[in-house]
Amino acid sequence: MQLPHHIDGRRPLSAAVVKALDAFIDKIEDAPADTIPVLEVTGFPEPGHPDLPEIATVNKWERVLRRLERLDRPTVAVVRGDYGGIAVEALLATDLRVAATDACLHLPAGPRGVWPGMGLYRLANQVGFARIRRSILFGGTISVTEALARNIVDEVSDDVAAATAAAVALLETAVGQDVAVCRQLMLDATTTTFEEALGRHLAACDRLLRQDPAGEVADAAAVR
Template sequence: MAIHQETDFTVEIRSADILEASTVRRIAEICDRVEDARTGDVLLVQVRGDDGGDTGHPRSRDLDIHLVNKWERALRRLERLPVATVAVATGECAGPAAEVLLTTDYRVAAPDLVLRLPSSGGAPWPGMALFRLATQIGVHRARRSALFGAATTAEKALALGLVDEITDDPEEAVGVAVKNFQGARAGDISVRRRLLMDAMSSTFEDALGSHLAACDRALRPAGQL
């Protein structure tokens, strides 16, 4: 299901996409566009399942640890963009699509969503998707998916907080989200996102300086940043 919205930036990734240089480049190029632009508040990320597609990271001649490192770095850039990232997920979301979904800010799911972590040789892929899953829902709740590759339905994903809403009309939901997130870039969404991420591993004392710096930035008049 393609979503046709007037968004500032758009990228699509499918479950059947394999981890190769072109997949890394697709994410890197949209990050370049967003970072180089001075305006625009929302990146629409369409993650789509493909029936019968490969749901993992196949062992191809091009796949080595250097390519995996580039992929993880591209996902980290996506996770730190200065705009709001809104995902719409449909079908069996697995492989690279599942990894991308876990980096986004707001997630709209179709009722047919089934979320599966990437796999390799039938076992869950030990990439940073495991880290994101654990930090987002907790180690206990992530255990079945991380250790045994258990699938997560749309309803379960909503209950866990892995998606924000389920709807029969993803396009309408995305339209509402796009309107709600206008001003995200000027409002320093990337700063607040980083503070949330750091809260998982920082003490209050260590985090205080970063939060005070963010508050100081917010208190300054426009144009004096």
């Protein structure tokens, strides 16, 4: 089952935007285990938009995106048309991304160029510095073909609704498999040494080995 939430990239970042996404995450956490959050991201800010957020709002936005990124279930983004601003930043915090054939990415930007938020951090980690460097430093758009080649999106479809339904059906089978743990291990992989990562991976393996068929963690003494 999918539960949608719309992120409108035309809107400036505000306390209301942060509150809405925070409330959506609350709803997801209280929903049945097979509920998959689906972010519908569209729109990009008009050039020279005068409404700039306060740094406290930026901090809260980054924290709620991190909360989305650490959900204990897989997340999906659906992209249509031109998208930028907060829409791109939300997209980069999801696991699986389906794009329409008319999708076109506009890097989050302000009057002084590309916005130096954590979207840059996620792009560099997910795409690679060399593959995204020119777009970040000099701006410009990224076509859906380029976005697919750079793994910014995972699938391009003429029928986004059908592709999204298929993705949700697939991801429903991943519920209960410590999605959040595996995601975090991958996120840490680019910044953690082998020795530091080993203990975390062993702990994750131990947790998986101690799960019963229903996905509940068994008592360690009972396993022994």
